[in-house]
Amino acid sequence: xxxxxxxxxxxxxxxxxWRDKFLCYKPLKKLLKxxxxxxxxxxxxxxxxxxxxxxxxxxxxxxxxxxAGEDGVVVPGARPTEDLQGSFVRILNEELEKFNDFYVDKxxxxxxxxxELKERIERVKEKNGSNGEFASxxxxxxxxxxxxxxxxxxxxxMVLLKNYSSLNFAGLVKILKKYDKRTGGLLxxxxxxxxxxxxFFTTEPLTRLVRECEANLELLFPxxxxxxxxxxxxxxxxxxHSPRISAETSSTLGDENLDIYRSTLAAMKAIRGxxxxxxxxxxxxxxxxxxxxxxxxxxxENSPNSADLQSKDEAEKEDTGPSH
Amino acid sequence: xxxxxxxxxxxxELSNLVRTSSIPSTPNTSAxxxxxxxxxxxxxxxxxxxxxxxxxxHICSSSSSGFSTNLHYSSxxxxxxxxSGSSSNAVSSNxxxxxxxSLPGGFLDFPENHPAGIQNNxxxxxxxxxxxxxxxxxxxxxxxxxxHLITDEDPLLSTNWNDLLLETSSNSDSKEKSLQIxxxxxxxxxxxxxxxxxxxxxxxxxxxxxxxxxKARMRWTPELHEAFVEAVNSLGGSERATPKGVxxxxxxxxxxxxxxxxxxxxxxxxxxxxxxxECGSPERKLTPLEHITSLDLKGGIGITEALRxxxxxxxxxxxxxxxxRNLQLRxxxxxxxxxxxxxKQNSGLAIGxxxxxDSAAKSEQEDKKAADSKELAAEETRKCQEEPESPQPKxxxxxx
Numbered sequence: 122x123x124x125x126x127x128x129x130x131x132x133x134x135x136x137x138x139w140r141d142k143f144l145c146y147k148p149l150k151k152l153l154k155x156x157x158x159x160x161x162x163x164x165x166x167x168x169x170x171x172x173x174x175x176x177x178x179x180x181x182x183x184x185x186x187x188x189a190g191e192d193g194v195v196v197p198g199a200r201p202t203e204d205l206q207g208s209f210v211r212i213l214n215e216e217l218e219k220f221n222d223f224y225v226d227k228x229x230x231x232x233x234x235x236x237e238l239k240e241r242i243e244r245v246k247e248k249n250g251s252n253g254e255f256a257s258x259x260x261x262x263x264x265x266x267x268x269x270x271x272x273x274x275x276x277x278x279m280v281l282l283k284n285y286s287s288l289n290f291a292g293l294v295k296i297l298k299k300y301d302k303r304t305g306g307l308l309x310x311x312x313x314x315x316x317x318x319x320x321f322f323t324t325e326p327l328t329r330l331v332r333e334c335e336a337n338l339e340l341l342f343p344x345x346x347x348x349x350x351x352x353x354x355x356x357x358x359x360x361x362h363s364p365r366i367s368a369e370t371s372s373t374l375g376d377e378n379l380d381i382y383r384s385t386l387a388a389m390k391a392i393r394g395x396x397x398x399x400x401x402x403x404x405x406x407x408x409x410x411x412x413x414x415x416x417x418x419x420x421x422e423n424s425p426n427s428a429d430l431q432s433k434d435e436a437e438k439e440d441t442g443p444s445h
Numbered sequence: 446x447x448x449x450x451x452x453x454x455x456x457x458e459l460s461n462l463v464r465t466s467s468i469p470s471t472p473n474t475s476a477x478x479x480x481x482x483x484x485x486x487x488x489x490x491x492x493x494x495x496x497x498x499x500x501x502x503h504i505c506s507s508s509s510s511g512f513s514t515n516l517h518y519s520s521x522x523x524x525x526x527x528x529s530g531s532s533s534n535a536v537s538s539n540x541x542x543x544x545x546x547s548l549p550g551g552f553l554d555f556p557e558n559h560p561a562g563i564q565n566n567x568x569x570x571x572x573x574x575x576x577x578x579x580x581x582x583x584x585x586x587x588x589x590x591x592x593h594l595i596t597d598e599d600p601l602l603s604t605n606w607n608d609l610l611l612e613t614s615s616n617s618d619s620k621e622k623s624l625q626i627x628x629x630x631x632x633x634x635x636x637x638x639x640x641x642x643x644x645x646x647x648x649x650x651x652x653x654x655x656x657x658x659x660k661a662r663m664r665w666t667p668e669l670h671e672a673f674v675e676a677v678n679s680l681g682g683s684e685r686a687t688p689k690g691v692x693x694x695x696x697x698x699x700x701x702x703x704x705x706x707x708x709x710x711x712x713x714x715x716x717x718x719x720x721x722x723e724c725g726s727p728e729r730k731l732t733p734l735e736h737i738t739s740l741d742l743k744g745g746i747g748i749t750e751a752l753r754x755x756x757x758x759x760x761x762x763x764x765x766x767x768x769x770r771n772l773q774l775r776x777x778x779x780x781x782x783x784x785x786x787x788x789k790q791n792s793g794l795a796i797g798x799x800x801x802x803d804s805a806a807k808s809e810q811e812d813k814k815a816a817d818s819k820e821l822a823a824e825e826t827r828k829c830q831e832e833p834e835s836p837q838p839k840x841x842x843x844x845x
Contacts, residue, residue, distance in 0.1 A: 221662060229663075233712055277755065277759045280762050283766045329667075335760065389758070392765050393765075
């Protein structure tokens with residue numbers, strides 16, 4: 122339940138237009154909940170407490186829209202011959218399709234936009250360097266500020282896309298685990314193998330774009346200069362910065378940046394949530410592998426190695442973002 | 446560290462797979478791209494396999510920086526899945542057991558898939574293949590296990606896995622088949638053909654095997670896009686260029702006019718918006734500047750600071766994501782390894798005596814693996830934390 126909650130919370134805070142592109146985790150859980158009354162049985166109406174799967178999936182437009190091509194209106198339980206595994210796999214496939222489409226589409230956008238930005242930078246550099254066409258210093262810095270803002274924006278979106286990929290993957294793995302647990306099936310491992318190679322999860326090109334973006338930003342807008350100028354603000358903790366950003370960013374940076382900033386914070390929160398220990402112990406869970414990341418998750422397993430991980434803990438704390 | 450055991454011999458199926466594919470015969474079409482060595486593959490692959498330090502992306506870019514351009518690198522990225530196992534020996538003492546499953550699929554795919562824009566594919570391929578052959582020998586029984594897991598009794602079931610793969614190309618007709626996946630039974634059934642077909646990744650466009658609907662997903666890399674931009678410019682700009690003309694100039698195998706058309710549309714939109722605002726309203730630009738100055742005077746947070754902070758948060762998120770992704774990959778790797786061990790034990794004890802020893806052994810293995818992965822994870826995160834600012838120091842050179 123922990124993941125579900127983190128997931129849902131994140132959905133609420135993330136970029137609005139992305140919301141329905143995520144995994145339909147809750148509906149899938151519901152689908153499992155009614156096992157062993159499979160969807161086929163349910164649709165025939167033999168059971169007194171029949172669950173109408175239409176309602177289960179009603180609020181997730183993504184399911185119906187993505188699968189609409191099949192037979193017009195898609196209802197997971199509509200196929201009498203299909204058992205739970207069949208419909209489960211079918212739905213997951215549709216989800217994968219949805220993820221891939223969205224991801225590849227966004228990736229393409231980023232490639233184009235980043236290229237444009239780079240060209241813009243070149244143009245501005247030329248303009249400034251060669252014959253000083255810029256009327257004034259302020260015009261130049263305006264232009265640079267624009268470029269900078271665009272770079273930060275695209276960087277933010279790219280990182281959020283990575284988060285999208287990661288979160289969906291985590292959701293898939295979790296729901297597959299639940300499936301195996303509930304039905305005794307062996308779906309998880311093979312399906313995970315498939316997922317690992319899906320475009321939406323192979324994020325290496327995107328990572329390179331992100332690095333490129335960071336490099337460009339470093340190059341063009343070295344952070345040292347700002348540190349000198351705004352020494353008073355830098356000294357304050359990150360905690361204080363976040364409310365200030367949200368209050369004033371809207372007037373300076375626009376809603377787009379604000380959205381991205383909020384989503385970024387939400388994503389950070391979700392990740393940290395995932396890293397916390399859950400009620401079921403699993404040696405291969407994030408929390409076990411990252412033990413000692415959080416002080417709260419002190420368990421018997423944590424203590425033996427706490428010594429050498431102490432320094433890591435300290436370093437981690439310093440890096441804690443505004444969300445903490 | 447962990448998956449040494451995977452490296453065993455006995456590669457029947459994989460060897461078969463590789464030989465059936467016509468990889469070695471693929472011609473070198475792109476001499477222009479220069480010498481592409483196989484090393485990048487291994488390093489790319491490294492991304493997918495266990496990493497040696499937080500950011501997988503770092504490794505990627507470090508490998509690419511070793512070669513003149515990112516050109517090959519990014520073009521390879523789409524194939525990294527294919528080559529997953531291929532050059533891992535180049536990189537690792539690390540296990541790449543996770544990678545291997547794509548190996549057979551990749552090899553089979555490669556000759557048929559010509560991901561668009563990547564004319565140097567064949568070169569990549571060549572380099573990768575030689576190493577892959579070596580790896581194949583080593584990784585075969587992992588493959589066996591994967592086969593067991595993935596394949597079901599008969600071809601019908603294996604086509605279901607094709608459905609799973611959402612293969613949009615030649616296998617698209619298989620989508621019509623019903624998904625009657627019964628409990629997958631561990632059986633040694635025609636592993637190689639089904640595995641190879643199953644694992645065909647969807648990300649790259651399959652050129653000749655494309656069913657022509659143009660629905661194959663196309664992944665635009667920066668290099669491909671650059672080629673596109675050049676073609677467009679040579680045709681007189683984004684407004685004047687036609688998809689057909691661009692397609693002709695680009696001469697990229699596997700690129701359909703459908704891809705070019707949609708990309709051109711996006712390109713036009715992306716260009717159109719910045720331009721009016723650039724040459725257009727300079728007055729509008731001044732107001733944010735006024736905001737800055739007024740805010741600065743008030744001692745508030747200016748644009749610069751806001752952007753900087755936003756960037757900080759984003760960078761942190763990115764680091765966290767890299768860590769998380771590595772963990773996810775490693776966990777899956779471990780899971781597979783455990784499963785494999787478990788299956789081997791099962792099949793080994795076919796006489797069916799001590800089931801308790803199975804579970805005992807399994808839990809031992811589990812603990813060992815968990816401990817190993819904990820170490821690695823701790824290592825990774827430690828490394829990440831030590832370089833909080835940026836991952837750049839880890840790379841010899843930025844990937845520009």
